[in-house]
Every structure is written in structure tokens, then in C-alpha cells.
Amino acid sequence: MAELRKRIENGDPIALYQAVILCEDGNSPMPAWLTDRLLQAIAGYYLGKKAGKKGAGNSPLPRIRRQLELQVRVRAVLGVMEWQEDRNKYQMMPTKSIEAWFKNKLVKHSTDQGKGDALRIASIGLKDLHIQKGQPAIKCSEVTLRRTLKQQGVQAAPIIPPEAAVAFGFNNPDNFFGTDQIPPLDLE
Numbered sequence: 001m002a003e004l005r006k007r008i009e010n011g012d013p014i015a016l017y018q019a020v021i022l023c024e025d026g027n028s029p030m031p032a033w034l035t036d037r038l039l040q041a042i043a044g045y046y047l048g049k050k051a052g053k054k055g056a057g058n059s060p061l062p063r064i065r066r067q068l069e070l071q072v073r074v075r076a077v078l079g080v081m082e083w084q085e086d087r088n089k090y091q092m093m094p095t096k097s098i099e100a101w102f103k104n105k106l107v108k109h110s111t112d113q114g115k116g117d118a119l120r121i122a123s124i125g126l127k128d129l130h131i132q133k134g135q136p137a138i139k140c141s142e143v144t145l146r147r148t149l150k151q152q153g154v155q156a157a158p159i160i161p162p163e164a165a166v167a168f169g170f171n172n173p174d175n176f177f178g179t180d181q182i183p184p185l186d187l188e
Contacts, residue, residue, distance in 0.1 A: 076122040094125025
């Protein structure tokens, strides 16, 4: 809770949301500082004030969008890498990558276990994907995915809970991964 408090004091609206959910899930009362911040945020909303720290690049929604895009990119590449190791883990891949595999469009990728191949397959899965309605599609070229992994590392992607993403007007990132279908029997 101390880490969430620090993030809240720095103007992170996702942290405020996460702290409230943490208290609810634990059936514990909100600390006074959290109640005060929540009431300030509600009052600010009704008064037309924007949450977050003042200054260029500190508007909360673009910041949340960037974090969510990073999270989806890293999750896509890691999901494909898991699938390369074990075909039974296909549910971890982006839905469009799974569909391409089911249609045998990934046959040329079936034996290559390299990161470059994972980037290509993840890029296929993220193409034309929209994190938020009315906003541009997520950038998903192999170069962008490679740069993301290089800059952030695979473990550094911020985790925004799907409920928080939806609460802030974004699409649920879980809906971009997995499928209800089972693989055809003739797949490699």
C-alpha cells in the first residue's frame, strides 16, 4: 500500500483505483489518506479539473494509454515466445496470431524459435488493434516491438488491471488474447 500511496501522491489515477480495489478485496476500510485523495478526485471531476500532475506529458489518460500499449506489446511477444516453446500455450498469443496459425499462415514460422520470429508473429497479432475507440491503432511493427523489449525489458511492463483499463474508457486488454476455438488437428 505504501508504493500505491507514493504513486497516488505523484498523480497516478490507476494507483488510486488499485488502492480502492485492494481495500475492497481485502474487506478492509480505506485509510484516511486514501479517502481524502478519493474525495479530492471526485470533487475535481465535478469541478472539471483533470487528474494528474500539471505539466506537459502528465495528463493521465495519454499516460495510461502508453502504459497499456506497452503492456499489450510485451504480453504479445512473451505469449508468442511461450507458444514457440509449447504449442499448447497458444491461448497466451494475440487472437489474430492464433487465427493466422489456425489458417496455416504461420507454417514458415513453425520451426524457428528465435526472437525475430516471435516479433513477426506478435506484429501480425497486434495489427489494426485499438486500445481505445476513436484512437489510432497500436503501433506494432517488428521494429517497435524490438525497441519496446530493448528499452523496457520483458519484466518491466507496467500491469494495469483490465478492470482499471475499462474504468478509464479503454478496451479490456484480455480481449486481445486467446480464443474460444481449439486448434485444427492438422496443424504443426
